Amino acid sequence: GAGVSQSPRYKVAKRGQDVALRCDPISGHVSLFWYQQALGQGPEFLTYFQNEAQLDKSGLPSDRFFAERPEGSVSTLKIQRTQQEDSAVYLCASSFSAGVGEQFFGPGTRLTVL
Amino acid sequence: AQTVTQSQPEMSVQEAETVTLSCTYDTSESDYYLFWYKQPPSRQMILVIRQEAYKQQNATENRFSVNFQKAAKSFSLKISDSQLGDAAMYFCAYRSLGGGSNYKLTFGKGTLLTVNP
Numbered sequence: 001g002a003g004v005s006q007s008p009r010y011k012v013a014k015r016g017q018d019v020a021l022r023c024d025p026i027s028g029h030v031s032l033f034w035y036q037q038a039l040g041q042g043p044e045f046l047t048y049f050q051n052e053a054q055l056d057k058s059g060l061p062s063d064r065f066f067a068e069r070p071e072g073s074v075s076t077l078k079i080q081r082t083q084q085e086d087s088a089v090y091l092c093a094s095s096f097s098a099g100v101g102e103q104f105f106g107p108g109t110r111l112t113v114l
Numbered sequence: 115a116q117t118v119t120q121s122q123p124e125m126s127v128q129e130a131e132t133v134t135l136s137c138t139y140d141t142s143e144s145d146y147y148l149f150w151y152k153q154p155p156s157r158q159m160i161l162v163i164r165q166e167a168y169k170q171q172n173a174t175e176n177r178f179s180v181n182f183q184k185a186a187k188s189f190s191l192k193i194s195d196s197q198l199g200d201a202a203m204y205f206c207a208y209r210s211l212g213g214g215s216n217y218k219l220t221f222g223k224g225t226l227l228t229v230n231p
Contacts, residue, residue, distance in 0.1 A: 003158070033218065042118075042205050042221030043159075056218065091159070093219075103219060105151075105159040 004106035006092050012112045013082045021077045021109045025094030032075050033103060034067055035091040043091050049075060082113045116141045116208050120222035127196045128230050134181075135191045135225045137206030145211040148182065149219070150191045154202040162204070165189065167211075193227075201229045 005024045013019050025032050031050055035043035036059075045059040051072040060067070064082075069075040079086055089108040095101035117140045127133035139148070150162040165173045165182050172180050177197075181190045193200055206222040 031217065035219075040223075042207075042223050043219070044221070045218040048218060059218070102161050102164070107158045 004092055004094050004104050006090075006106040006109050008109060009107060010110050010112075012114065014114055015082060015084060017082050018078065018080045019082055019111065021079075021090050021111070023075045023077070023092030023094075023106060025073065025075070025092070026096075026104055027073075029094035029096050029101075029104075030072075031095045031097065031101070031103075032069060033093040033095075034075070034077050035093065036061075037089040037091055037108070039088070046077070046090075079111075082111075084113050087111055087113045116143075116146075116210070116220050118206050118208050118220055118222040120206055120225050122225045123223070124226045124228070126228040126230060127193070129196055129198060131196055132192060132194045133196055133227065135193075135204050135206075135227070137189045137191070137222060139187050139189065139206070139208050141187070141208065143210055147209045147211065148180075148189045149207040149209070150178070150180070150189075151205045151207060151221075152200075152202045153205065153224075159205070163191065196229050198229050198231060201227055203227070 007022045033048050034046040037043040047067045048056040049069040064080045066078045089110045091108045092106045093103040095103045119138045146167045148165045151159050152162050153159045163175045163178050177194045179192045203224045205224045207219045
């Protein structure tokens with residue numbers, strides 16, 4: 001595709017529900033990042049993949065958060081037993097080469113937990 | 115850990131005028147990248163300009179330029195001839211030069227820029 005796409009764009013979940021957020025990176029991009037952006041804040045790093053390998057998950061806030069990228073392209077961020085504090089925009093970014101490449105961002109998924 | 119501080123939550127500028135957005139950062143590293151990203155309302159974040167810390171020359175992209183003061187750990191963005199389409203949230207971001215988790219971006223809290231006609 002022309003850019004990074006994310007789905008769904010908006011998700012409303014009841015507290016305690018599980019959600020899955022999808023990211024389709026730019027074709028051929030090796031590196032993929034997930035960020036969490038709370039209202040009125042800057043994005044904060046969650047996790048990073050190089051191809052299918054999750055090289056850093058230090059930003060995941062709890063063990064309820066899980067990310068995967070099994071074939072080195074599409075990635076899914078899963079949040080189990082959602083809490084109100086999980087409400088945020090979840091941004092995905094990809095780059096051709098993490099070391100020098102620009103990170104291209106998707107439009108984000110706005111998650112609201114009621 | 116690196117931190118990025120944007121001390122101006124909001125700024126406004128008249129169309130065609132010049133505005134400067136401030137950013138300071140804290141790091142113990144000597145080589146790194148600095149970025150300014152633009153996030154229009156309900157739209158994707160896009161890269162405006164980047165600066166490599168080892169380069170003394172300030173980066174410029176058309177109407178956008180930076181004032182990079184490495185010793186002061188300051189990285190301001192100047193927008194000349196402001197246009198209505200420049201209205202957005204602007205984020206300053208830091209990235210280490212090294213590998214692994216250092217590829218992540220560390221963002222400031224952002225500055226909301228309003229452009230008045």
